[in-house]
Amino acid sequence: MIINLFDDTARLSLLPLTFTRPVADLRVGILTIAQKWAACFNAETGFSTIAYLAEKYKPQPGALLFINGSICPDDGLQDAILQLKPGEALKKGELLIAYLAAETMPFEAALVNTFAIKQYIAEFVRLVYPEDIFRLNDIELRKDYLLLTHGRQSAALSNTNTLLGENIFIEEGAQVECSTFNSLNGPIYIGKNSQVWEGSHIRGSFALCENSQVKMGTKIYGQTTIGPFCRVGGEINNAVIWGHSSKGHEGYLGNAVIGQWCNIGADSNNSNLKNNYAEVKLWDYEKEGFRKTGLQFCGLIMADHAKCGINTMFNTGTVAGVSANIFGPGFPRNFIPDFAWGGAQGFETYALNKMFETAKKVYERRDLSFDEQEKAILTKVFELTQTHRRF
The missing domain is CATH 2.160.10.10 (Hexapeptide repeat proteins)
Incomplete structure (x- = not known):
């Protein structure tokens, strides 16, 4: 599996820590968020981030699955994401958690407007502020x-x-x-x-x-x-x-x-x-x-x-x-x-x-x-x- 972890609005609220890295490269617990998702899915991970960071933190070519880099995985989220079909997105309210594209393309949040939306009810860990x-x-x-x-x-x-x-x-x-x-x-x-x-x-x-x-x-x-x-x-x-x-x-x-x-x-x-x-x-x-x-x-x-x-x-x-x-x-x-x-x-x-x-x-x-x-x-x-x- 290949995953690209995308930045959302949390990149701004997590400054100054995210001036120098994508959100998914933040370490909390023992691993970074990207390392957590890689371990859960036995996957290669890349980043969809702001332009000046993209040369160092590159997206993975061939990724169809895109996951919000401010969210930490757990068993429930892993199961819900694995059940996504091409053209489906997972949200909690208005917060985009993940989506599965039908074909390889760069991350584009607006693309989700054309997807079938599945709502996720359970709570999960998400980093929004430095504290x-x-x-x-x-x-x-x-x-x-x-x-x-x-x-x-x-x-x-x-x-x-x-x-x-x-x-x-x-x-x-x-x-x-x-x-x-x-x-x-x-x-x-x-x-x-x-x-x-x-x-x-x-x-x-x-x-x-x-x-x-x-x-x-x-x-x-x-x-x-x-x-x-x-x-x-x-x-x-x-x-x-x-x-x-x-x-x-x-x-x-x-x-x-x-x-x-x-x-x-x-x-x-x-x-x-x-x-x-x-x-x-x-x-x-x-x-x-x-x-x-x-x-x-x-x-x-x-x-x-x-x-x-x-x-x-x-x-x-x-x-x-x-x-x-x-x-x-x-x-x-x-x-x-x-x-x-x-x-x-x-x-x-x-x-x-x-x-x-x-x-x-x-x-x-x-x-x-x-x-x-x-x-x-x-x-x-x-x-x-x-x-x-x-x-």
């Missing part, structure tokens, strides 16, 4: 754990560790020593070639994706996903940290989403609860203003390539845009624009050529190339976000 990623991470982590471990045997775990509960799965090549794992409240998944260093305490639900490290003495609470290719330390609670990012030192991170290629400086902290316990608001790119989240606990949303210096303090409900570089004393504002350079004392524009110099060095440390394709995407994001940099 949905940490808010729904526990649900998706448990589903992905069952998907990835079904019918498989965990690798052996060293007897230097203390275990509570039995829902712990260790992939081959993982190194885990002298640490505490409590899976009584949720499963724990340790990915291939990952490491948990001595003296760490981890509560489920938790996923450490491949080639990631948890440093000595780290405290991790449930509903948290790290990696792949990440290194973390300090105290982390209900956070999702994506690939090639680091929070390697002491400091608190909670109710947060951290994008790719980010770095959190030593002793940096985010607040996740207002002093007056009021509902948290987050910057909304689509509305160009702050939006009520309905949440009392909401910390930091940090987009790709953003970084902060040592002892940075983030207010409750802070959004840091793509390639923001934050440093200095005091609390910076709750919305830090893309390509902003500075802190509470003021910001200026992080020049694109300077940002490229840093990114090149960061990629080289991981034996990767910061290529023209990545530069083109970031250049477009720089152009799209100019109006927010009124320094």
Whole structure:
């Protein structure tokens, strides 16, 4: 089977996280949304996304089945989609879930107007706002754990560790020593070639994706996903940290989403609860203003390539845009624009050529190339976000 996962209006409401990727490339639980659908259908997946991302995130040729990339699969959805006939579309109310074309063609939402519509009644998980990623991470982590471990045997775990509960799965090549794992409240998944260093305490639900490290003495609470290719330390609670990012030192991170290629400086902290316990608001790119989240606990949303210096303090409900570089004393504002350079004392524009110099060095440390394709995407994001940099 071949599937193309399409962006809908959620791409705008999920900014800044979707400036640099299609919605289906968002990671929630253990897998990205695209990886979930690929595993459920044993399928090849591609993306139908905005033009400047399409060179990196290409559609799969020959696809007849198109699925909404903001929706996470489950058994009911899988069955309903498998029952679609050519020329039929699946909706929940006005929301397009999927459609099956009779012949190969590019994604076209308007085409669905000519299709026979089947309505889907049951509830499902859909990402609409950035905070949905940490808010729904526990649900998706448990589903992905069952998907990835079904019918498989965990690798052996060293007897230097203390275990509570039995829902712990260790992939081959993982190194885990002298640490505490409590899976009584949720499963724990340790990915291939990952490491948990001595003296760490981890509560489920938790996923450490491949080639990631948890440093000595780290405290991790449930509903948290790290990696792949990440290194973390300090105290982390209900956070999702994506690939090639680091929070390697002491400091608190909670109710947060951290994008790719980010770095959190030593002793940096985010607040996740207002002093007056009021509902948290987050910057909304689509509305160009702050939006009520309905949440009392909401910390930091940090987009790709953003970084902060040592002892940075983030207010409750802070959004840091793509390639923001934050440093200095005091609390910076709750919305830090893309390509902003500075802190509470003021910001200026992080020049694109300077940002490229840093990114090149960061990629080289991981034996990767910061290529023209990545530069083109970031250049477009720089152009799209100019109006927010009124320094």
